Amino acid sequence: MNPKIRVILKAAAKVMAQKGFEKATMDEIAKISKVAKGTLYYYFKSKEELFLKLTLSILEELEERTKKVLELKVSAVEKLRALIKVQVEFFLEFHEEVVLILGDFFGSTLPRESFRVKINDYYRLLNQLIEEGIKANEFRKVNLEIFVPAFFGMTSFATIRGILREKGFLKDQLIENLTEIILNGLKK
């Protein structure tokens, strides 16, 4: 990727993550990128597109990490545990960007098509993992259309909540608890 583009995306991530899409200004992004404002428009045709590209680049990172989990040679249960770890760590690492993306995901009603596609790609990966476990007789047969988003919402909310509360955030404990809940449920 053109290094100037990379610089711009990084600056955009910083500003938008901090202030949200609407409140972030092209002026500030230009300033942090150390390029002229016009340059932004040379590489991205609008603020919207800049945001989209940024979003995609982050989701791709998540996808990549997730794919690695799927390739592991372990049981489905172990993969699930690994996946939860990946997700929690990803949320921690890209906390602000993730919050930005989720915010936009909810906030905007205009369908940002390519973003939806990307998110669906990701859901498909999760789907795959669960199906694998079902086939291997490790998991019960659940409705994937329901389970997958539930799973995603669960991990993201719990992690973000943890971050927001700040006090003594214990990553390992979070991963362990989430895995336990998702595998064994609440009932005694």
Next chain:
Amino acid sequence: MNPKIRVILKAAAKVMAQKGFEKATMDEIAKISKVAKGTLYYYFKSKEELFLKLTLSILEELEERTKKVLELKVSAVEKLRALIKVQVEFFLEFHEEVVLILGDFFGSTLPRESFRVKINDYYRLLNQLIEEGIKANEFRKVNLEIFVPAFFGMTSFATIRGILREKGFLKDQLIENLTEIILNGLKK
């Protein structure tokens, strides 16, 4: 509540839910409310405050319904099932408003204090229900700080995802599946 305030809040809900907080304009809210723009500022000192009051009024509605569930004279498992039903139905009914609120919750980094307080109030109610079940020996001992937001994220994501996909959304099936997952987990 002053009926004019009610009218304005309703209009604000409509416009903001459709377009998001930033894109919603006071002009349009005024127009839909059939009051002059100045009137909005007579009752709310800023767009921000209007949004906040709207948010609170919606959360209060959810709280109220939740409280009714807590007062039922049934087992904790049954209460949980009822609660999931309440939540799913609430998300369906106030789908746009909920999406708006969640979007803001994620999107804004500025802490909107009174909102945080309200959400904490709600989490406390959930807490209460789960603790009850643990005491009654119906539920396993889970870390509530983790479980409660996980639970909320799960139901909200799954429901919203269901709505977004639109095709043949089956409410009862969703409730049933979510309850099943949350109670029994994924493991066979």
Next chain:
Amino acid sequence: MNPKIRVILKAAAKVMAQKGFEKATMDEIAKISKVAKGTLYYYFKSKEELFLKLTLSILEELEERTKKVLELKVSAVEKLRALIKVQVEFFLEFHEEVVLILGDFFGSTLPRESFRVKINDYYRLLNQLIEEGIKANEFRKVNLEIFVPAFFGMTSFATIRGILREKGFLKDQLIENLTEIILNGLKK
């Protein structure tokens, strides 16, 4: 004067002196007066008129004090000294109001007729005093059209400057110096 009017004028003086005519709001004046906003319009037909009445009431106070000086049975030089004293003390006492009036006097190009009339009345009093001194052969024959505003500008600027600099403002010294300058001039 109707006591309610007096209360309103007092409040207006306070607010306008603090914030200037434009930035003072009828809302705040009403609040401080402890009357409803509509009441202001019951007694004054506009903000402009309220300001005018206020202005006049202050100028009348100055006029009254000045007239007393003119009636003293002393030499013109002594009267001048007394007048300077009156003016300095008046500026000190009604500092904010005077600044407000002067600001408006300069700031507005729209002639506020009745205000101009009042200021002219005051200039006429000064005129009278100087003429008296000239007749009594105490003062040199100066061009009154020039001397009178010069005199007024001199005392007001020097006093306000003194107030603004704040540090150890010595009233008696100011009066003495001004009298000296005006009587004997700068030349050795």
Next chain:
Amino acid sequence: MNPKIRVILKAAAKVMAQKGFEKATMDEIAKISKVAKGTLYYYFKSKEELFLKLTLSILEELEERTKKVLELKVSAVEKLRALIKVQVEFFLEFHEEVVLILGDFFGSTLPRESFRVKINDYYRLLNQLIEEGIKANEFRKVNLEIFVPAFFGMTSFATIRGILREKGFLKDQLIENLTEIILNGLKK
């Protein structure tokens, strides 16, 4: 100075001098400048700053002219006479701007720091001239803290009064009379 900035300042001077700071609108300034409203904000971050810059540019002009007087190789008395001439002429030439600035000086209670500094700079110049005359034994020893603002107030009020009355304003006579008064005082 950037020529566009010059054009804007000129337009602002015109509009604000005519209507006062508050009543002047950015719309009108833009229109007269023949630039878009946004351009005003490209060069000045607010209406307030525009006003401030305008004020400073005018005071600088006065300062410059005054400095030239101080450099003359003549007696202090002659310098004073020259200074009065400069001031009267300046007030005549920039009559509207001066009225605007004085109006703001009185009207606004918020300290506009950089303006205060500028005015102090100017007072210092006057100080210098008077001290020179005292040293040269031409002037009596007066309290400069009092004399300088008094002097300024005198000339400005008398000149502005002259302009406001309009009828047959005689510049030379004004200068002569003021000089006479300031040098010799009122006493016979």
Next chain:
DNA sequence: TATGAATGAGGTTTCATTCAT
């Protein structure tokens, strides 16, 4: 006589986008 809810014109400011260089 007194109120205060309601108004709407009009003001300042922001900012994504364009375009000549």
Next chain:
DNA sequence: TATGAATGAAACCTCATTCAT
């Protein structure tokens, strides 16, 4: 390829004034 001066639409908000009660 890169710039940054310039734009103008559109947003939020203020507040003097009105009027039904």
